[in-house]
């Protein structure tokens with residue numbers, strides 16, 4: 001295994017120069033638990049924690065390493081180490097962890113970086129009760145501001161009466177992202193993913209609990225490395241079987257991140273991110289009479305006209321308004 005197999009490139013080497021002089025190792029965070037990290041380094045895997053100074057100097061939680069990050073590590077005895085620095089990120093995605101400020105009634109916003117240095121995000125959705133176009137739009141918007149590319153993976157074709165129809169519906173809203181379907185219970189059906197894998201490229205799976213992320217990982221690894229959990233019978237939802245993020249080196253070359261299922265996804269990003277996930281609406285908008293048209297009730301609105309002609313679904317426009325609102329509220333609070 002080499003640094004390049006784990007995704008190292010001149011981009012990261014540039015920001016490591018200073019740290020190399022001090023004898024630190026370049027390391028990739030491959031597993032995040034509550035109180036410690038595992039990193040891969042050219043001299044083996046280490047269990048690491050942050051140097052105290054790093055925690056103090058971090059401007060906020062977003063400046064602390066997450067799974068996928070490259071860091072500078074000082075090796076210590078017993079396969080341990082200290083993280084001294086976070087190397088510049090090539091991409092990262094984040095969500096908003098809203099909460100209430102103590103005492104005040106106002107809502108607080110906090111950016112939570114989920115993962116870093118991912119090249120391609122597989123938005124995994126189950127073709128069972130999990131299937132929801134609006135949720136897929138939300139995930140696509142999350143990825144569009146991140147610097148990573150997106151692919152929608154519809155799993156559990158065996159449970160769906162018409163997988164072709166579902167795939168066509170997703171293609172309409174996917175803004176050009178590739179859409180694939182499979183049943184992860186048949187590992188050969190995962191072979192299409194080989195086209196997206198190459199040494200050093202990092203893929204990550206996001207989706208609700210129970211959609212089959214860990215099953216897909218096991219299928220590609222050819223062994224049951226990750227625990228897989230049955231769905232709750234009453235709710236038809238997963239039981240949050242995977243509880244930490246982890247990167248796996250695939251035998252086909254490439255790296256795949258398994259993630260815990262997401263409960264709720266509040267966006268962290270800019271309104272501009274919608275330009276990538278709603279290309280159809282943004283393109284139509286250039287023909288609206290007013291350049292700042294909100295596509296709600298304005299005269300000569302090209303978007304509303306397309307909805308009236310049923311070229312764009314009213315639900316999709318509603319979803320666009322909702323996400324835009326969420327992002328502009330976020331921008332105000334920040």
Ligand SMILES: Nc1nc2c(ncn2[C@@H]2O[C@H](COP(=O)(O)OP(=O)(O)OP(=O)(O)O)[C@@H](O)[C@H]2O)c(=O)[nH]1
Pocket residue numbers: 155156157158159182183184185186208209210211212213214215216227228229230231238239240241242243259260261262
């Ligand atoms: N019928 C069917 N079941 C599947 C398929 N893929 C996964 N499953 C089942 O779905 C359940 C959940 O799978 P997991 O791989 O644990 O799902 P997960 O996305 O990793 O869930 P969390 O770790 O909780 O986020 C298990 O019972 C799997 O056997 C599929 O293609 N078809």
Ligand SMILES: [Mg+2]
Pocket residue numbers: 213214215227228241242258259260261
């Ligand atoms: Mg899992």
Ligand SMILES: [Zn+2]
Pocket residue numbers: 285288289293294295296298300301302303304
């Ligand atoms: Zn308009």
